[in-house]
Amino acid sequence: MPKLIRWRGDRAEAVEDPFTSIDDDQVIPQGDVIISLRRFQSEGAFLLGQCRQVGVRLAADETPEALDADLARIAVVALVFPKFRDGRAFSAASILRDRLGYQGEVRAVGDVLLEQAKFMVRCGFDSFEPADGATPGQWTAAAHRFRHVYQRAADGLEPVFVERATGHETPG
Amino acid sequence: MYRYDDIDQAMLTDRAAEFREQCRRRLAGEITEDQFKPIRLMNGLYLQLHAYMLRIAIPYGALNSAKLRKLAWVASTYDRGYGHFTTRTNLQLHWIKLKDAPDILDALAGVGLHAIQTSGNCIRNLTADPHAGATADEADDPRVWAEAIRQWSTFHPEFSFLPRKFKIAVTGATRDRAAIRIYDIGLRLHRAADGELAFEVLAGGGLGRIPFLGPTIRERLPARHLLSYLQAILRVYNRLGRRDNIWKARIKVLVATLGAEEFARQVDEEWEASDKAAVDLPDTELARIRAGFAPVGFETLPPVSAAFETAKLDDRAFARFARHNITAHKQPGYALIDVSLKAIGETPGDCSAEQMEVIANLAERYSLDEARVTYEQNLILPHVKLDDAPAVYRLLADADLATPNIGLISDIIACPGLDYCALANARAIPIAQDIARRFESPELAEKIGELKIKISGCINACGHHHVGHIGILGVDKKGEEFYQLTLGGSGEDDASIGQSLGPALPAERVAPAIDQLVEVYLRERTTGERFIDTYRRAGLAPFKEAVYAEAH
Numbered sequence: 184m185p186k187l188i189r190w191r192g193d194r195a196e197a198v199e200d201p202f203t204s205i206d207d208d209q210v211i212p213q214g215d216v217i218i219s220l221r222r223f224q225s226e227g228a229f230l231l232g233q234c235r236q237v238g239v240r241l242a243a244d245e246t247p248e249a250l251d252a253d254l255a256r257i258a259v260v261a262l263v264f265p266k267f268r269d270g271r272a273f274s275a276a277s278i279l280r281d282r283l284g285y286q287g288e289v290r291a292v293g294d295v296l297l298e299q300a301k302f303m304v305r306c307g308f309d310s311f312e313p314a315d316g317a318t319p320g321q322w323t324a325a326a327h328r329f330r331h332v333y334q335r336a337a338d339g340l341e342p343v344f345v346e347r348a349t350g351h352e353t354p355g
Numbered sequence: 356m357y358r359y360d361d362i363d364q365a366m367l368t369d370r371a372a373e374f375r376e377q378c379r380r381r382l383a384g385e386i387t388e389d390q391f392k393p394i395r396l397m398n399g400l401y402l403q404l405h406a407y408m409l410r411i412a413i414p415y416g417a418l419n420s421a422k423l424r425k426l427a428w429v430a431s432t433y434d435r436g437y438g439h440f441t442t443r444t445n446l447q448l449h450w451i452k453l454k455d456a457p458d459i460l461d462a463l464a465g466v467g468l469h470a471i472q473t474s475g476n477c478i479r480n481l482t483a484d485p486h487a488g489a490t491a492d493e494a495d496d497p498r499v500w501a502e503a504i505r506q507w508s509t510f511h512p513e514f515s516f517l518p519r520k521f522k523i524a525v526t527g528a529t530r531d532r533a534a535i536r537i538y539d540i541g542l543r544l545h546r547a548a549d550g551e552l553a554f555e556v557l558a559g560g561g562l563g564r565i566p567f568l569g570p571t572i573r574e575r576l577p578a579r580h581l582l583s584y585l586q587a588i589l590r591v592y593n594r595l596g597r598r599d600n601i602w603k604a605r606i607k608v609l610v611a612t613l614g615a616e617e618f619a620r621q622v623d624e625e626w627e628a629s630d631k632a633a634v635d636l637p638d639t640e641l642a643r644i645r646a647g648f649a650p651v652g653f654e655t656l657p658p659v660s661a662a663f664e665t666a667k668l669d670d671r672a673f674a675r676f677a678r679h680n681i682t683a684h685k686q687p688g689y690a691l692i693d694v695s696l697k698a699i700g701e702t703p704g705d706c707s708a709e710q711m712e713v714i715a716n717l718a719e720r721y722s723l724d725e726a727r728v729t730y731e732q733n734l735i736l737p738h739v740k741l742d743d744a745p746a747v748y749r750l751l752a753d754a755d756l757a758t759p760n761i762g763l764i765s766d767i768i769a770c771p772g773l774d775y776c777a778l779a780n781a782r783a784i785p786i787a788q789d790i791a792r793r794f795e796s797p798e799l800a801e802k803i804g805e806l807k808i809k810i811s812g813c814i815n816a817c818g819h820h821h822v823g824h825i826g827i828l829g830v831d832k833k834g835e836e837f838y839q840l841t842l843g844g845s846g847e848d849d850a851s852i853g854q855s856l857g858p859a860l861p862a863e864r865v866a867p868a869i870d871q872l873v874e875v876y877l878r879e880r881t882t883g884e885r886f887i888d889t890y891r892r893a894g895l896a897p898f899k900e901a902v903y904a905e906a907h
Contacts, residue, residue, distance in 0.1 A: 333506045347362065
């Protein structure tokens with residue numbers, strides 16, 4: 184099985200990926216699968232009735248609100264970065280976590296680069312398929328480069344204005 | 356002025372360390388230039404025609420003596436002894452070596468300066484009214500809110516890969532000195548009839564290939580909800596802004612396509628669905644930031660200074676300087692002094708390390724340790740006692756910083772152009788120098804009065820040509836530099852986009868054409884009319900006739 188980086192609390196680790204990502208023209212095999220939104224809308228109910236986990240892949244122009252009613256039964260939402268510069272998935276992940284309260288896996292797929300690690304972790308992504316071969320060690324280091332954050336995000340870190348109010352000190 | 360606390364400081368230190376590691380990987384060959392490009396761009400490091408250019412952020416244009424001295428030191432240690440102040444109130448160093456960049460960022464971090472978000476498709480350095488905290492026509496100090504936005508937008512995880520760059524300008528004054536209508540978001544603080552502090556929010560302004568003046572999308576946003584409302588705008592833009600065409604990716608195109616009303620409706624819908632309390636700053640934090648901008652050190656003085664009045668009578672040159680470069684302060688007995696970076700024949704916005712030192716000394720000794728950068732590429736000493744103005748003038752004049760031309764024909768905005776910039780089609784600096792030399796006489800410049808010339812070396816419009824009373828745009832015609840003139844633009848309260856005068860002119864015809872335009876104005880003007888007023892009344896025809904007459 185291909186390797187995947189999972190975010191576990193405060194660090195990244197390599198895990199076997201139990202899911203197979205299926206294109207629209209492929210026959211759906213046995214086991215856990217990630218399928219497109221379009222396919223999910225036509226075959227999702229049937230697949231969820233089987234004894235397997237189902238994930239949905241959202242293209243950059245598809246919105247997580249489209250999944251709202253089914254979210255509780257979806258194991259993975261894979262958000263596509265067609266190019267690293269295309270940041271729509273950061274908003275999609277934030278909405279999944281903060282507004283829709285999604286608790287399952289949010290996966291970054293496509294042009295996923297180490298330099299984005301900290302932004303992705305902050306927006307609530309917790310699994311990654313790096314396109315640049317980044318290792319879990321590098322991913323962890325990149326996500327922890329900054330000791331403070333200026334704004335609230337899906338990672339739940341205390342922003343600086345809370346730190347200031349509670350008198351925390353900058354760790355050395 | 357707000358001083359960075361240990362947390363703000365830690366952010367800069369961490370960023371500098373991150374960039375040092377990224378540079379190490381590049382210099383060691385672990386990553387290619389292609390892979391390095393987006394990384395260095397996130398740190399304001401551009402590869403230009405001849406060398407690397409480092410763009411240093413000066414948030415809301417606020418400087419003090421320590422920052423100015425450090426900039427001077429960096430410019431003389433790592434560059435060629437000067438820097439270039441831009442229309443976004445940044446400082447650009449144009450001759451940087453990659454290997455030095457990490458050391459420069461370390462040095463800057465030591466005085467609370469950085470290059471964070473000075474490039475890339477993110478929320479860029481904030482600009483604000485350069486008269487903030489010193490002007491009587493102010494509902495509230497815009498720097499308080501600009502600093503709040505600076506912090507909120509720094510490394511924002513959701514908004515660091517927007518469709519395109521994103522620029523915000525803030526003013527708290529009645530008179531717009533921050534050009535808020537040409538920004539992606541323009542913010543104007545005002546106090547509503549019931550006393551509530553509120554923002555008028557404009558969105559979708561911008562220059563570039565297709566210029567737009569930003570429409571108002573909300574007349575009255577309670578000030579305390581600023582950040583949650585900005586989040587809503589940014590989220591709508593991030594999700595819906597075009598990503599298929601770089602020329603249509605700015606928010607102005609989205610707002611124009613949807614229409615301002617529909618855009619505002621979508622922003623409101625997003626805003627109402629969001630958890631505002633999670634985003635908006637608590638009152639305690641706003642109060643903490645506000646305290647950083649509280650006025651300190653003002654003396655109680657009479658409104659009129661005998662020394663100032665006498666100096667004006669004794670010295671005609673000082674009197675002229677006072678007319679154009681000195682503005683009334685809200686504090687009796689104080690004034691704002693404009694430091695002109697438009698000496699005749701020099702590069703607009705350039706400032707040598709020695710000049711930075713002079714300004715640092717003056718700021719420290721005479722201006723409560725503050726200096727400001729304006730989008731018109733000048734500096735301001737914002738809190739000078741009228742009593743001290745003659746002395747400040749003399750010291751500025753000794754350093755060639757006292758050209759009495761603020762708002763006049765030689766106070767020209769110009770981008771770096773083809774002399775430095777890889778995007779440019781034509782040079783901007785020599786055109787500015789030609790024009791300034793032609794109108795070198797201070798008597799003539801004063802007779803002409805307010806006339807804003809703005810020059811861009813390409814359609815990206817960094818020199819704001821669309822909103823110049825006279826705008827000049829460099830274009831490339833089969834390998835030759837030509838210049839397209841526009842008339843009637845303005846970036847301020849009477850904002851408007853300039854109209855094309857006629858076919859583009861070769862470089863050597865530009866300054867003579869300006870002469871012809873000025874002649875028409877001086878002939879046609881009625882009492883009290885500025886150049887732009889005459890143009891608006893008389894129309895394009897007499898100006899066009901004068902410049903293109905020979906061609907008939």
